[in-house]
Amino acid sequence: MEVAVLPGDGIGPEVTEATLAVLEAVAKRHALGLRFTSHRAGAMAYRDTGTDLSDEVFEACRRADAILLGAMGWPGIRAADGTELAPQITLRQRLGLYAGIRPIRAIPGVPLALADPRAAEIDLVILRESTEGLFYSKDRGTVTEDWAEETLRLTRPVTERLARRAFILAGQRRHRVTLVDKANVFRAFAWMRDIFTTIAADHPDVRFDAAYVDAMALDLLRRPWEYDLLPTENMFGDILSDLGAGLIGGMGFAPSADVGDEYAVFQPSHGTAPDIAGRALANPTAMILSAAMMLDWLGEAPMQEAAAELREAVDRAFAGGLRTPDIGGAHGTAEAARRVIAALGGKGS
Structure with a gap:
């Protein structure tokens, strides 16, 4: 299965990197055979190239089995009409992704x-x-x-x-x-x-x-x-x-999927968080749970087993003491990913 990855802007690349580390660990455990290809899109791409979603990147997304997308947009980088750049909306409209699935679930150990x-x-x-x-x-x-x-x-x-x-x-x-x-x-x-x-x-x-x-x-x-x-x-x-x-603790815990009859995009519900971008403080949980939704959507039994294990690992990690900065803790982006990986398969963090 080929997954087109669009890390995006701000904290997008940070939570994407953490999520790919978790995905690679669970993919290895379940022999999923996932292949990730990274593509550039978003506000910084617009700044440098004049387009936030090139035809080439769109075609790569259309050919992929699933699309994993980080947050996109940046203050001060706007379209000519003053609106925010939103290639994620373009993908929804061009691929017919009519169903935005946004789970809201309390996670054990996360303050409510x-x-x-x-x-x-x-x-x-x-x-x-x-x-x-x-x-x-x-x-x-x-x-x-x-x-x-x-x-x-x-x-x-x-x-x-x-x-x-x-x-x-x-x-x-x-x-x-x-x-x-x-x-x-x-x-x-x-x-x-x-x-x-x-x-x-x-x-x-x-x-x-x-x-x-x-x-x-x-x-x-x-x-x-x-x-x-x-x-x-x-x-x-x-x-x-x-x-x-x-x-349920904030945007860092809110995954999402935009699904159509043929295509789907998976991304955290949060934005690019310019105030913490580049500081390794971003909570990757929403992106990790979005990746679990992606595995479910890909449909094969090993993928669905891996998705369930990924959600259980997130629950175990937070129940076991993981505390990201957005809920008053000191465990940064990489440490959060490490603890979720450690919790895979019922292990402690």
């Missing part, structure tokens, strides 16, 4: 934001539609002297695929889907809710309900342990997944 002991039970997935919604308007917005306009667009094929994936994923978990929308105000979301309601009838084993996004923002603080699978529009998913990450 909520004092309620039930916070240790947090285990939900935000399923963010990743190509449409308000992000449809990327590079299409209209700005005049007197007004600015962006367009939110949802389409039936993508919405139906998102709904089906939501019910399939929930059927593999705790059998509950809660659509997050704003159907009380916007026709597009009422239309989206109708599609989910229709497809829900094909999955009688899964409980289906819906919530307005503002109410869900409140409930993610009051009782997040009650939820399982939360599909939602692109912008809502972008915001709620950051809120969810805050519940």
